[in-house]
Amino acid sequence: MNSARDPRIAIVGAGLGGLTCARVLERHGSSVTVFEREASADARPQGGTLDLHADTGQAALRAAGLLDRFHALSRPEGEEWRVLDFATAALLAHQGPSADGGRPEIDRGRLRGLLLDSLPEGAVRWDRAVTGVAPLADGTCRLLFGDGTAEDFDLVVGADGAWSRVRPALSPAVPGYTGVTFVETGFDHCDTRHPDLARLVGNGSMLAKGAGKSLVAQRNGNGHIRAYIALRAPEDWQVASGIDLGDQQAVRTHLLRMFDGWDESLRYILRNSDSGFVNRSLFVLPAPHTWEHVPGVTLLGDAAHLMPPVGLGANLAMLDGADLAHALVAEPSVDDAVRAYESIMLPRSIEAATGSARGLDRLVPATAC
Structure with missing residues (x-):
């Protein structure tokens, strides 16, 4: 200065x-x-x-x-990104690390x-x-x-x-609510405890999307996968649905119902996460x-x-x-x-x-x- x-x-x-x-x-x-x-x-x-x-x-x-x-x-x-079909989990697009x-x-x-x-x-x-x-x-x-x-x-x-x-x-x-909420959860020691999910995600991130909802999973360090259940929903969606976010089983049941028709390998994210569910409403x-x-x-x-x-x-x-x-x-x-x-x-x-x-x-x- x-x-x-x-x-x-x-x-x-x-x-x-x-x-x-x-x-x-x-x-x-x-x-x-x-x-x-x-x-x-x-x-x-x-x-x-x-x-x-x-x-x-x-x-x-x-x-x-x-x-x-x-x-x-x-x-x-x-950097790797994998985009999967929500109904079949077939690979729709793949972007590897840049040179x-x-x-x-x-x-x-x-x-x-x-x-x-x-x-x-x-x-x-x-x-x-x-x-x-x-x-x-x-x-x-x-x-x-x-x-x-x-x-x-x-x-x-x-x-x-x-x-x-x-x-x-x-x-x-x-800030105002965007109309989109991320529900976060996670998986530990994914390569040994969740190998199928680890293969689905690859080395970077995976995305599958349908109307008004998506699943995103990304590799973190130390063998952890962090997943986001993205929803177009009211900010108080869990209140309107009568869901206690502290009740993991109730959240799983509700989310599985919302993602009915999605491939079971993707619904694994909803059924088998190691951590609880954290609601993250997106504001801008x-x-x-x-x-x-x-x-x-x-x-x-x-x-x-x-x-x-x-x-x-x-x-x-x-x-x-x-x-x-x-x-x-x-x-x-x-x-x-x-x-x-x-x-x-x-x-x-x-x-x-x-x-x-x-x-x-x-x-x-x-x-x-």
């Missing part, structure tokens, strides 16, 4: 985008503090596998000086760990829940915490996801989502452009983080940096949101294919 002093920068949220921003800033000698409401890095599972694109996620890791370490941990074979390994897979938790390990001790303050922010008249911003305390910063970066506590300082927008921000510039505060990742999980969100969040960090290093003031960053990020996110909406329609078609 070309200024008389090191600016006080706070990042709210220790997800992939916020940590990428922190890492790039630290690499350029700028101090930053990341505030995270979770008690520790291991407080909850971090989700499934991600494919990192060369021009977004991998570009961000290159800026962070972590690309070689990423390649050592990633699974190039995880250059252009979009290798990595478990989200492992990628987050790579970023966390790259930061100095104390850069992330765990168990610090943010309740809101207040832009101040002098162009700085006050960060408000759940314990009633507050701290002032030259810049507060909202990297705190779908239900961001920072977003209201910039925009009144709130209105598109386009923009805001008038406010000094002292900005957003990145899902806080700025929540979109369907079809492979773009994590990549864009990381690129957002790297772009913001580069602007803060290059521009003469914090405000100039944020304006430069937003002028790049907002148009890019509008285009991506449109593409992601189309991707969700292809993943879970409303009518028969």
Whole structure:
């Protein structure tokens, strides 16, 4: 940063985008503090596998000086995609890994760990829940915490996801339900305990889709397969159906009824998973989502452009983080940096949101294919 002093920068949220921003800033000698409401890095599972694109996620890791370490941990074979007929499980389409390994897979938790390990001790303050922010008249911003305390910063970066506590300082927008829910479940030691499913999925991901519902299964690390039962349904579908998501057998029975007529090798996913069922209703921000510039505060990742999980969100969040960090290093003031960053990020996110909406329609078609 070309200024008389090191600016006080706070990042709210220790997800992939916020940590990428922190890492790039630290690499350029700028101090930053990341505030995270979770008690520790291991407080909850971090989700499934991600494919990192060369021009977004991998570009961000290159800026962070972590690309070689990423390649050592990633699974190039995880790029494989298999599309199966829902009624017969016949292979309809197959995409193998690209010759250059252009979009290798990595478990989200492992990628987050790579970023966390790259930061100095104390850069992330765990168990610090943010309740809101207040832009101040002098162009700085006050960060408000759940314990009633507050701290002032030259810049507060909202990297705190779908239900961001920072977003209201910039925009009144709130996420809306897409009409699609993912019901998540999983399989452990799949090659030995679930070999038929392992062969069905292959080295990467498998998709079978019908009208208003799909099955997606993807390889994770350590022999785990994570599966998603995708449904076009009301947000409270389980309530309307009288289903307790904690009653595994009741959920299985209901889902098997919904997927009547599907091939039994695919219905195996519904009958035999090792873990329970987790309901994940999909929400998005209105598109386009923009805001008038406010000094002292900005957003990145899902806080700025929540979109369907079809492979773009994590990549864009990381690129957002790297772009913001580069602007803060290059521009003469914090405000100039944020304006430069937003002028790049907002148009890019509008285009991506449109593409992601189309991707969700292809993943879970409303009518028969």
